[in-house]
Amino acid sequence: MADKHVDELSGVETTGHEWDGIRELNNPMPRWWVWTFYATILWAVGYAIAYPSIPLITDTTKGWLGYSSRAEFTAEVDSAATLQTTFLEQIAAKPVTEIDADPTLRTFAIAGGASAFKVNCSTCHGSGAAGGPGFPNLNDDDWLWGGNLDAIYHTIAHGIRDDSDADTHFSEMPAFAGVLEPEQIRETAAYVVSLTGTPSNPALVEAGKQLFVDNCASCHGEDAKGNREMGAPNLADAIWLKGKSEEAIIRQISTPRHGVMPAWTARLGDTTVKQLAIFVHSLGGGE
Structure with missing residues (x-):
């Protein structure tokens, strides 16, 4: 006891540590904090038993509950794929005007069309579909071949001046250099x-x-x-x-320049072309 140091102001024994004249009071931790700490240890042990958590040589413990985040993710993906299949089947069976009239199908088609547009169309028309020199702006009301749903669908499906498609749009402005002075x-x-x-x-x-x-x-x-x-x-x-x-x-x-737009049905399939038509029409310039 003689070696113990007691703080004069608080009357509390110190830990015996001293640094630059500063001593640490030997106050015990509050009981609620100690019991909380013990509870977290028990929780950790219970979690390790219930869920997969302990690494082994080639695998991990499976846990008493048999939970798997990978299995949960796979189930969610399968569920979404099943729902997508249902929507895609409906889109495949309906004309674009009926798809656009169904709010649920229209929302799904716009989302799918936006994704397909970024992958296949943005290189020419731009990521925002604003076009550029020689490539039409799809946001305005100016349409060479018509801006209603059926017209947009036909243009995407069969292209413009695409020799591989018999139903492609085709017209060429003649060169007047040899006709007019x-x-x-x-x-x-x-x-x-x-x-x-x-x-x-x-x-x-x-x-x-x-x-x-x-x-x-x-x-x-x-x-x-x-x-x-x-x-x-x-x-x-x-x-x-x-x-x-x-x-x-x-x-x-x-000497006029004539652009060529590919026919997309053979490349993407009719269902994706319908989604593209719905998306393009939704941009604001569709009639």
């Missing part, structure tokens, strides 16, 4: 620009208008608002696929 092409371009803006030389517009009527109106219409049956774009809406500058329009009239 360079000055006439500039006049025609000036008129086309005047529909939505101001050409570099407004004096060419009147002559260009007549050239447009004589050479372009049969496809684009006399009002230049296009013809979806032929895939002829609307030239009066300020939405341009191949470039909106006057020089770009001159190039397109002289």
Whole structure:
């Protein structure tokens, strides 16, 4: 007892440790804390017995309850796959208009279509479907071949200018470089620009208008608002696929570029194509 040190202020014995004149009081842990600690030990032992937890050489203990997180995950995946199969069978059996009218199927189709779009379509149309030079924006209301569900489905299924599909959309703008004189092409371009803006030389517009009527109106219409049956774009809406500058329009009239979209049914199957059509239509520009 003589060797024991007692703190003068608290009257509590110290542990005997001292550091730089500081001593530690030998206060015992609160009983509730001690019993809680014992309870956690008992809980750990019980958990190790009930659940797989102790590693062996090639496996682990299975646990008294026989629980397996891997088996639980597999069951959840199988359940989801079964539900997906049910939805996919319904989508395969229905036209796109009926799928779109069913809220549950529509939600499922949009999710599936969004996934298929990212893998197969985003390389051309962009991850947000906003398109780019030569690749249409699928979010707006400008559609070359029609923007309702059936039209979008047909375009995705059979493509555009895809020689491998007999039902593909096909139309080509002729090259006017050998038909019109360079000055006439500039006049025609000036008129086309005047529909939505101001050409570099407004004096060419009147002559260009007549050239447009004589050479372009049969496809684009006399009002230049296009013809979806032929895939002829609307030239009066300020939405341009191949470039909106006057020089770009001159190039397109002289030696037009023609894009090719693959027919996706043979690659993805009709069910996925329907989901893609529902997704694209849901982006906001679908009619």
